[in-house]
Amino acid sequence: MKLLVYSAKDFEIPFLEKANSAQHKVRYIPEALDSNTAIKAIGFEAISIFSGDDASLVVLEKLRDLGVKYITLRSAGYNNIQIKAAKRFGLKVANAPDYSPNAIAELAVALLMTINRKIIVADKQVHAHNFDQKNLLGCDLVHKTVGVIGVGRIGSVMVKIMHGFGCNILAHDLQPNGDLVEKYQVKYTSLEELYAQSDIISLHVPLTHETHYMVSENAFNLMKPTVVLLNTARGAVVDTKTLIKVLKEKRIAGYATDVYEKEKGIFFKDHSARGIQDERLLTLLSFENVLLTPHQGYVTKEALKNIADITFANLNCWADGEECKNELGYETLVL
Template identity: 70%
Template sequence: MKLLVYSAKEFEVPFLEKANKNSHHVVFTHNALDSETAHQAVGFEAISIFSGDDASLTVLEKLRDFGVKFISLRSAGYNNIHIKCAKRFGFKVANAPDYSPYAIAEHAVALLLAINRKIVLANTQVHQYNFLQDDLLGFDLNKKTVGVIGVGGIGAIMVKIMHGFGCTILANDLVHDTALIKDYGVKYVALEELLKKSDVVSLHVPLTHETHYLIDAMQLKVMKKSALLINTARGAVVNTKALVNALKKKEIAGYATDVYEKEKGVFFKDHSRTGDIKDELLKQLLALDNVLLTPHQAFVTKEALANIADITFYNIDCWAKGMESKNELGYETLIS
């Protein structure tokens, strides 16, 4: 099968080449999929896209007309593809679920530790030969309450890690994991109660109509003024405008995130030479000293990249053999 890999990053190409095992004709492009680059898929039966690619209605129409039949996502989330239209156009679509929940959960913990203990500021100061500790005050995680919103594969690992720190764990999810309740003392509560009582709130939900702006102005006002909000889910789970206002007013203590509401055109690119970022809200967010943002890198571990590559070519192999992939999406109604 001929496969075009959009948004191919240099560090992931070796993993994808290894997983392919010379079975398929693969072409890599650094370009993201959008209405301008869809024409590159002419002559390819299958494409692989990442979370920053645009597989909206207009793009899918073009891909269909160009003869593409299969779309394999190199991500667990699939809010960037119009699933209902993909089904109507006859595409087979599969994602890469559970490629490494440890990578994402561990990055969430890294963000939490870094913002709490002012690691970035401390590192900057000592490189300037400033060894004072005046602005580096944090708090013990031990005996604090951590609220985990979304307790699937990633959220469950977050629970286990935070339990290791000696934290009390509150959880919010439609499904209650009885093993976590029994083994880790997790208490499932309503969202408002979780927000009110938690010293740390960590987001691990997919982006759907129900979770879009799950954390809005009202929810931020409910949280403790001393609370930290951690987001390794999707940027639009949080209303960024409301968040910036809350941070400026000190309604919460800080925000650490690996994702942003409007990543397209900004993330996965180097803007350091031009400084050309037109998103004023992102500039406001980055200007705040109680914000820590990483560039959607939680998945960038050797293990995660190897698993993503293997899952991607498992999907392609299945389709090449005329079989269904176990990762094919159920065509739920999601945000397009």
């Protein structure tokens, strides 16, 4: 099968090449998929896309007309592809679920520790030969209440790690995990109670119609002014406009995130020469109590290997006419 890999990054290509083992004819291009670059898929039966690629209705229609039959995502999330349109056009779509829950949860903890203990501030100070400590006040995590919203594979790992710190865990999920309750004393509760009681809140939900702007004015109104909010899920789970307002009013202690609501055209690229024009992102970056990383949760050796293996496992199933376990159910509604 001929595969075109969009948004191919130099550091991931070796993992993809090893997973392929020269079985499929693969071309790698750095460009993201959109209505302009869809034409590059001419002559390819399959494409692979990343979370920043645009697989909207117009793009999918173009891909169908070009002869593309299969789309394998190198991500667990798939809010960037219109699944119902893909079905209508006869395209098969699969994602890469469960590629490394540890990678994402561990980054969430790294973000928490960095913002809590003022690591970036301290690093900048000592590089300037300033060894003063007056701006470095943090807090112990032991006995703090951590609210985990979305307790699937990643959220479960987050629960285990925070339990290891000696934290009390509140959780919210549509399907409570009895094993976590028994082993880690997790208390499942309503969103309202979780918002109100938590010292730290960590988001681990997919982006759907239900979770879009889940954290907005009503949620912030319930939170403690000392809360730290972590987001390694999707940017649009948090209402950015309201978040900025809340930060200006000092109604939360900090926001640490690996994602942003309007990543398209900004993330996964180097803008250091020309800068960025997104005013909301620039405003977020101006706050000392905001920590933002460039969607790097998946950037570990283990995660990249697993993503590559799953990507080609999906392709192999289709090539062999077998059922693909990661093929997305078309009844799923996502943004």
